[in-house]
Every structure is written in structure tokens, then in C-alpha cells.
Amino acid sequence: MSTFLLPSTLMASLLAATPQPSPASAPTAAQLQVAERLVGPALSEGHAWTRLAEITDGIGPRLSGSEGAEAAVQWALRSFKADGVKAWTEPVKVPRWVRGEERAELLSSERFRGRPLTVMALGGSGATPVEGVTGEVVEVFSLEELATLGERVKGRIVLFNHTMEKPEDYGRFASLRSRGPALAAKAGAVATLVRSLATASLNTPHTGATRFEDGIAPIPAASVTVEDAELLHRLLAGGGPVRVKLVLGCKELPEADSFNVVAEVKGREKPEEIILLGAHLDSWDVGTGAHDDGAGVVMVMEAARLLAKQKPAPRRTVRVVLFMNEENGLRGAKAYAEAHAAELPRHVAALEMDAGGGKPLGVSLRAGEGAAELVRPWLSPLVGVGSGNLLAQEAGGADLTPLLPARVPFFGVRQDGTHYFDVHHTHADTLDKVEPEALAKSTAAVAWMAYVMAEMPGVLPRPPAPPAPAAPAAGPVKSSGH
């Protein structure tokens, strides 16, 4: 209702650039028949599962800059080709951090005999000298508590402890891992141990990215298992000093050339309007990235394969982007947003599958007012896979954050993540942890929702612009549940 009028030429070009929403409408009988040809094969053919075996058992871990990551790029190109989906690579310069020797030990005291601690370097961690670093442990439960310690951090090993119990706690505590080590370094700590961000543990360390801003020299930063964090806590609570020796041989190598893999199913009527289906091709260097994010990769690939078979093609273009470097830099996401800046106003919806291979629970949206009403009439084909309801007004994914300033509407398929953080970023994130039926159901939901976004008569209203500081803060910290 603003009375301010834009010059009519500018107004016209903006309207041309950014598609406008239309009134709600239900799918036609022909459109509903497409649901059978998407949901049916996704549930029955097991194609996503076969692909997941290829990328996990066949290729293995895929940390940015590694041979595995490069193998995954080539595999993705080959696979899209086999599926009849046009695909290409887009260049991304990635950090190349490599793990080395890693071990720690509790040094003996009068109260305990010492013993090995189970640690795993965090991505981005600095190395210790070859002989290791030794220090007295000081424990904090928050970044705020660290700030209150002042001089007591100097020369110490900071233990970031916490009380994560359920998946929803990840968001509360992830900054201990991503930002804690840098803050401890600033305060004079010689090393840090971060309690693994885990919902279950059999002495299982969880890696993940930590970030040292420019000007802060990385210090050794390792995750420690829940068990060993609790041991250190009990020993500290028992009084007297607790000393630990930590050896980390990780290295930051020169940046490497890598790629996003992009694939498209061209729209029949509005090929310039783009539905982005994202997932990330890289993984951590432990385990085989089955849930994180092999599952997401094969779901969006399968959606493209099934959509490419539809005649006629959907109204708009469906573009799959397999991002590189989600885990430790988001370079792929940033490169995509830069390379495609001019197109972003015509990105009419974007999804990222990056919450594992759990069964679908519902559809989510992050869009302007009225979006839910547009989408709701199209959800009936998902009732059978347990996903026919609209959940909270929130959707996204770390690789989508660079799209926020362009006000791209996000949609998502919410999944059961009960056991996601049991294996997230661990040696245990392997194919056996993904349930084939759950993967197939989520794949079906993604395929249908991609079609819905590509085929609906109108597009989703765009969400309001995000608050200014939120836009560029696309660091390696994943949002809760990712």
C-alpha cells in the first residue's frame, strides 16, 4: 500500500525479473497422474538406494580437496548422464585440510592412573608440535563462561562441555565447536577439547568444522567423546589438577580446485524460472557420509531422473545443484550464488536435503505470506508416505544461506532425525545406518514437491529480506538439524 511509485520502466523490468504469485489452485487430473509416475518408482525401484551404495561403499569419504571428493564429482556426472539428465561442473576453490596422527592421554595423578582419551581433530584445527602439547584442563559449558575466566585460560587446555541429549540441542551447542576454539585461542589457551555433539555414544568422537577468523592463529582443537568429556568432568569435580597431553598432526594444505555439479531438467513453458534442488557432495573424512549427505545427494538426483522422464516436462526448470564444501567452508554455495547472481530473482523455489536419510514427516516452507495456501492443495500424493502435511514456516539448508538476500523462497521435506546425531560426522555414518524404505519415502516426497514447485500455475510469494547481518554470515556452522 505504499504510495511511492517506481519509474515505470524499472517497475516493468523488476516484474519481468521476479515472477509474481498467482491465486491458489488444485492440481488437475493429469498433474495428479504424474504423482503416480514419480512416487511409485521412487518407492518401488530402489534406485536412490543403489546410488547411495555407490557413493558410500564405492567411493567412500569425500572431504573437500580429497581424491574421494573428485571421484564423487566424476561419479555424479556419469550418473546424471546415465539418467538422461544434462549435467556440468562449475568451478569452486576449496580449502584442503587433512587429518594426521591424533591421540590424547590423561596424565596420571595421585587420584587416577591416566589413560588414553579418544579424540578426533576438528576440521580447521591447528597441529600440535610432534611431541604434543600438555596442559591443565579448564572446563566451561558456554562461550559466556569462557569469557568470564580471563587469565585462567592462559596456557590451559579448554574443555567445552555441554549437555546435548536430543537432536534439537544441536543448534544450542554447535557454536562451542565452531567458535569456541577461536575464542579460547584469543584468550591464550594452548589447545581445546570439545565434547562431541552427539545423541548417543559408544566412545564415539564427532568431528566438524571449527573456524579461526583472520588474524587468529589456529590452535589444536579436537573433539573428545562424551565418555571422556564426562570422565574429565568427574575428575575435575573431584578436585585437584587434571592434565592432558594432546597430539594432533593435521595440516592445512594449499587450496584446491574442485567443482559443484549442476544438472537440469528444462521447463516446458517457463524454462527461465528455476526450482533449485540442493544437497552436498562433500562429506567429512571419516565414515562414508551416508546420512551426511549421501542421502540428500541421491534423493535430489533421483528426483531429477524421474522428472526427466515426464512428457511433457514440468512448466519450469528443475535444477539440481550438488554443492562442494558444505562441511568446511561453504565455498560451493558461495560460488554458486556468485556465478548465478543474475538468475537469483528467477530462482522461484529452492530446497536442500541435508538432514539424513530418515523417513519424511511433512513439507516445510520459508516464503512470503500466502505460500501455505498455494501449496496445501498439492500435498495429497504425499499422504501415503507420511508427509502430506505442512509443518512449520521454516526451511533451508546451509548451502541455501547465500540465497537469502535474494529472497528466494525455500521449501523442504522434514525428516525423522531421531538418530541422525548418533552418527553425524563420525566413522559410523555408513550405509548400514540408512533405512531403505525411509530413504525411498523421502525421495518420493522430494520428487513430488519438486514437481509441484515446477508445475504449479503460480510461484511462491518471496519471503521478506533477512535482517542485514544474517545475510553474509554463511559460515560453516550448520543450522539445527543439519
Place this chain on the structure above:
Amino acid sequence: MSTFLLPSTLMASLLAATPQPSPASAPTAAQLQVAERLVGPALSEGHAWTRLAEITDGIGPRLSGSEGAEAAVQWALRSFKADGVKAWTEPVKVPRWVRGEERAELLSSERFRGRPLTVMALGGSGATPVEGVTGEVVEVFSLEELATLGERVKGRIVLFNHTMEKPEDYGRFASLRSRGPALAAKAGAVATLVRSLATASLNTPHTGATRFEDGIAPIPAASVTVEDAELLHRLLAGGGPVRVKLVLGCKELPEADSFNVVAEVKGREKPEEIILLGAHLDSWDVGTGAHDDGAGVVMVMEAARLLAKQKPAPRRTVRVVLFMNEENGLRGAKAYAEAHAAELPRHVAALEMDAGGGKPLGVSLRAGEGAAELVRPWLSPLVGVGSGNLLAQEAGGADLTPLLPARVPFFGVRQDGTHYFDVHHTHADTLDKVEPEALAKSTAAVAWMAYVMAEMPGVLPRPPAPPAPAAPAAGPVKSSGH
């Protein structure tokens, strides 16, 4: 009803040596008051838990022959003294096997890129050459299947796979670990991988004893995680050879001097009649043996502490035996049975707590006919801890097997073992896995049942003699659930 008459002198001496059962009777009011003074403190004082923290956090792993095992012997002596319970050591010669470097890798093929496998040497394993041993993997699911392979085992690495899912499966599959490697060695295998005997896994290897009989040179024998066993299975099922390299640096050192720790609360009326309460002081060299068998140790120690406070003392003697070397040799159990052979007819009941720190589910017996009727009237004080019922006619423990030929009646407190094999013989068998309330309840049940056996007017009828071959077969294989 035999008409055969023994010479009356021999008959008299046998009757004197082996106490005879009496008719059933209920406890008196005074005896029931003792229940309050045993069950009450066991539930409220947390003394067993404190002791469990000492032996796990304070001492750590306790493999036979290690410094930890020796520290545990000294700790037990000190602790009994502090509790006012007379204690001493009895010598046991123990094997001394030590873990070294251990790693394995899947070698690349056209179908997969290779990668590390997570392995852990089995106790008793042979070493590989420093550079490791490489071989093609052949998979079997049973010892019978191995026997059918004949020449196909020569020069291969045998993968013993299985389908363990629940605690009850342990008994079915444990022989793959304990006997499989020796049988594979006989058949010409160069090494073996045994799928971990686990009810949960986060890429968690489980160790345990394997046995090479005299004349069979030990070959390298490692457990492999459930995840990696399933990976190998999938790759083998996919066709084509799967080659693995295994490096194990373990060693068998000369035997060492060690000890059982024995403690006694003397009986007031029949001090020569002995109720044996057993547990084992040794553990594996990974984790801190919290469930296996720190929990058992502190339960029987706490029973002795509480019984020692009772005035008057119970009718019979309660003897605690903390056995050394249950895990990889049963040398403590054998040494005890030999040193106390003359006393075994006067062992009127024996229990071993070696199934973790779970909550009590009931009382079990392995005795002659009529035993249940004698015990049942004494169970009411355990109703409140969920253990007031008599379960199956089976009780025992690996360290009690040498007492079988002497027909010693066994009693037990059955415990919830749902999660026992999640952590059994792993790095994750640590204090945090034991639930304080469950430990306290099981401790209460042990203390009361020890009193019952020591105080009942009569003793349990002795069970029939075991079948001849079962008696000496006291190898390191634990029975199901232990």
C-alpha cells in the same frame, strides 16, 4: 532308595563333610529386620557406586598381568580393610597378552576405492609381520561352514560374520570368536576377522578371548566392527575379490604373578560352611571394565561390608572371591578350586555377579530338587527392588565352572542386560554406562541373598553331578549373558 550301604565310617565322614538340606522355613522377625539393615543402606548410601568410580575412573583397565590389574588387587585389599572385612591374596599365575599397533585397510579395486577398516585384536591373537598380512577375504557364518570350505581357506583371511541382534544371541555366536580363529589357522588361513559380538554399534570393535590349543600356532585374529563386517559382506556379495591388509602388533609376554583377592565374614554358628560371592577383578584392556566386571566386584564387596556390620553375624561364613583372569584364561577360578579343593564339599552356595550393573529381575538357582521351596519364603525383602521372584533353574558364572564337579549349589541375581552387549569388551564400557539406581538395587539383592544363604536353617540340596566332559572345559568362553 539305593540298597547299597556305605561303610558306616565313610558315611559318617561324608555326612560331616557335606551339609545336608533341612525342611523349608520362613525367616523370623529378627532375620527380617536384618533385611532393613542390608537393603536400606545398599539403596541409600551409594557406597557401591563410589567404589565403582574408584576402580574405573581411578584405576582404569585391568587386564591380567597389567599394572592396572595389580593396582586393582591393592585397591581391593585396602578397601576391604577400610570396610572392616578381613582379606588376603592368593597367588595366580596369569597369561600376559598385550595389545600393539592395530589397523586394517580394504584394498582398492575397480568397484571401490579402499579405506581403513576398524579392527581390534582379540586377546590371544598372534601378531602379523610389521608390514602386515594381505589376503583375499572369504566369509563364513558358522564353524560348520568353515569346515566345508576345505582348500578355499588356504592363504585367505576368514571373515566370521553372524547375525547377533540381541543379548541372548551371544551364546550362539561366541564360539566364532573363541574357537573360529584356531579352526581357521588349522585350515591354512593367514588371518581372521570376527564380526564384533554386539547389540549396538557406532563403528565399535569388541575384543574378547580367542583360544589356540596346544600345537596350533596363533594367527592374527581381530574383531571387526559390525559396520565393516557388513561392508565386507556387501562387497563380497557384489562379486569379485575383496582384499584386506591387516597389521597387528600384539604380543604374548611371559606369564606373570598375580592374585585372587579373598575376603571373609566369619559365620557365628557354622563358620566352616561357606557361601561364596564371586566377581572378577580383571577386565579387558580397553574401556575401564565398568559393567564387566567392576559392577560385580563392587556389589559383592558391598554385600560383605554390610554383612560384616551385622551383630550377630550370619550363621555361616560369607566369603568374597575377586577372581583374577576371568577374561583370558580363568586361571584365578582354577587356582581357587585347586587351593580350596578340600573345602569344596562345604561350599554350600556360590554366586558370581558378572553380567553388568543392570537392575535386578529376580533370583536364580542351580541346585538340587527342592531348592526353590527352601528359598522362596525368604524373597519378600526383594519385592521392593523388583527382584522378589524366582527365575529359571540356572545360575552360574565362568569363574564358578571349576566348582561344578563338587556339585556346589549356585545362586544368582538375574539382571537386566538389554544394553550389556552394546559396550561389552569395548572402549565404551565406562562408568557413565552404569545407572546408579540399578546398581544399588542389584547390590541390595546380592546382599540379602548372601544373608539368606548364610542364615537359612538348612542349606540348598546339591545339584546332580554335571556330565563328565563339561567339568574341566573351563575355557575363556563365557556363558550367555556374561
